[in-house]
Amino acid sequence: MKDYSEYLALVREAISNLRLPEQPAGLYSPITYTLDCGGKRLRPVLTLAVCDAFGTDPMKAIHQAVAIEMFHNFTLLHDDVMDRADVRRGRPTVHRKWDERTAILSGDAMLTTAGMLLGIKAGDHLATALDLFNGTAMNIYEGQQYDMDFETRTDVTIEEYMEMIRLKTSVLLGCACAMGALMADADMETQLRFFDYGVNLGLAFQLQDDYLDTYGNPETFGKAIGGDILNDKKTWLLIMALSEDKTGTVRALLGSRENPQFKIDKVRSVYNELGLPERIHELISAYIDTAIKCLDHINLSPEARVFFMDLALRSASRDK
Amino acid sequence: MKDYSEYLALVREAISNLRLPEQPAGLYSPITYTLDCGGKRLRPVLTLAVCDAFGTDPMKAIHQAVAIEMFHNFTLLHDDVMDRADVRRGRPTVHRKWDERTAILSGDAMLTTAGMLLGIKAGDHLATALDLFNGTAMNIYEGQQYDMDFETRTDVTIEEYMEMIRLKTSVLLGCACAMGALMADADMETQLRFFDYGVNLGLAFQLQDDYLDTYGNPETFGKAIGGDILNDKKTWLLIMALSEDKTGTVRALLGSRENPQFKIDKVRSVYNELGLPERIHELISAYIDTAIKCLDHINLSPEARVFFMDLALRSASRDK
Numbered sequence A, B: 001m002k003d004y005s006e007y008l009a010l011v012r013e014a015i016s017n018l019r020l021p022e023q024p025a026g027l028y029s030p031i032t033y034t035l036d037c038g039g040k041r042l043r044p045v046l047t048l049a050v051c052d053a054f055g056t057d058p059m060k061a062i063h064q065a066v067a068i069e070m071f072h073n074f075t076l077l078h079d080d081v082m083d084r085a086d087v088r089r090g091r092p093t094v095h096r097k098w099d100e101r102t103a104i105l106s107g108d109a110m111l112t113t114a115g116m117l118l119g120i121k122a123g124d125h126l127a128t129a130l131d132l133f134n135g136t137a138m139n140i141y142e143g144q145q146y147d148m149d150f151e152t153r154t155d156v157t158i159e160e161y162m163e164m165i166r167l168k169t170s171v172l173l174g175c176a177c178a179m180g181a182l183m184a185d186a187d188m189e190t191q192l193r194f195f196d197y198g199v200n201l202g203l204a205f206q207l208q209d210d211y212l213d214t215y216g217n218p219e220t221f222g223k224a225i226g227g228d229i230l231n232d233k234k235t236w237l238l239i240m241a242l243s244e245d246k247t248g249t250v251r252a253l254l255g256s257r258e259n260p261q262f263k264i265d266k267v268r269s270v271y272n273e274l275g276l277p278e279r280i281h282e283l284i285s286a287y288i289d290t291a292i293k294c295l296d297h298i299n300l301s302p303e304a305r306v307f308f309m310d311l312a313l314r315s316a317s318r319d320k
Helices: A004-016 A025-035 A042-053 A058-083 A100-119 A123-151 A158-183 A188-215 A236-244 A249-253 A260-273 A276-296 A302-317 B004-016 B025-035 B042-053 B058-083 B100-119 B123-151 B158-183 B188-215 B236-244 B249-253 B260-273 B276-296 B302-317
Strands: none
Touching: A004 A042, A004 A058, A025 A058, A025 A100, A025 B123, A042 A058, A042 A158, A042 A188, A042 A302, A058 A100, A058 A123, A058 A158, A058 B100, A100 A123, A100 B058, A100 B100, A100 B123, A123 A158, A123 B025, A123 B100, A123 B123, A158 A188, A158 A236, A188 A236, A188 A260, A188 A276, A188 A302, A236 A249, A236 A260, A236 A276, A249 A260, A260 A276, A276 A302, B004 B042, B004 B058, B025 B058, B025 B100, B042 B058, B042 B158, B042 B188, B042 B302, B058 B100, B058 B123, B058 B158, B100 B123, B123 B158, B158 B188, B158 B236, B188 B236, B188 B260, B188 B276, B188 B302, B236 B249, B236 B260, B236 B276, B249 B260, B260 B276, B276 B302
């Protein structure tokens, strides 16, 4: 096994070696811009690391890893149009820097390019890789649709929320892991177990994201704290508060944007009274435990086991 | 060989048998709505007919045929968002009936679904089918980008225009034909020749579209005549007029929307003086001839040859 940073270096090099056509620039420049965003590259690193864990050269899965990263960036691009987001990782979003139709068309091209990359040197695994990838993509669209549906609802349950983040965020981490196992010729059961590892990791990851948006350190988190509260975003925290806050304070503040800092402080104080920061961390720990238990059923070297345990534990305690 | 209407019936039945999930309705209802649009279904009919022409049961290519129709409808859906079109085939477009983000997300799901359909029972042809399909998709995005780039230019050449419609419209007809040949186990050379047939058919088809938008019968054409002129759309007719009209009449009317019927009549009278209606028909005939010549190099039964000749000749003389 290598370090995270070594897998990351392989991913970065593969992305920088992608040779997209130059013309028409209006189609391809936004793709390069989107891929240049940096980021943790968690998904392709998972693909390479899982492949490596079975003693297979991780470069055997490099095209599939980059395909998944390309797909992930496509979803961010189109989600930003749908959410009318102006900034992504400190830079203007594509539809702000160019325009909306450029963002739509370049996103479409990224989705097709992801499918092309997925097939490169996939060999006998092509059909399975495509089924895994396309099925995951459909789940992600469903998750995005539920997320949008939740905006106009105030009766979203925790079960509905967990299913939404499973679809929108977690299955892609599962897919990234299973793809690495597939490319390493691991059997179907092992692929499924690594899929489950990734899904549980993803659930923990998203809950930590919810937590950080309200409780993070603005300096390390990289964006303003409290955005979810201001936008009435149906996160685990808000849904719990809507269900448990007998004073009605949180519900009364839905829709209000008049005094942002007042709203953030007020809602956060209800979260604190209900013990939600502690309780979300208990939940995150439970998903991390479940992820680690998935590893027990996979035949892994001690070194590989430590790698994926560490990765899970770090996801739960990250501050950005 | 069957009649066009018989292949069409097979396509219609396959589309009506698609079992999309019901939930989330916001994602799947717009897909059903888009596919319900009717239309000539020219592309999937081509796929089935070409497959049949080689003595292979056309149903062997039914999933690939529907995949191409699904893809085509996805491009219409996203193009309508990009062009801010309100109406498609007499019905509100998806982004008007629902909203823009619904149109974006449902389109994404159609593109992924097309990729899934393409792989069903593709057997040994999976990798080739995907390469053909994805390469064609990239061409189509490039064509759409050029088409958008042309909006702000007044120096578009006929060569650039023909390349744009080759990419945006024609290669998908080529792909539909080649896909049918592939699924019938025809060799690569035959696939390429049928691809060329489809491309030339597509060029003729698009030029006839340009002609009908200005000279069609409003009753049979199904939409208002003169839309391209009013929108200064860089069609073959407008590009020729901009290059040949020494009076500057057409150039002076670019951007004007004040008196629509005056503008349409004035521009059309310049087209007439330059003999453009006759000249575009000569060009259309030349592409039809080229398409038919492609058939000469393919080993076809007389019956199959007549089918594809007829189809080409009818494309050139259609009035809707």
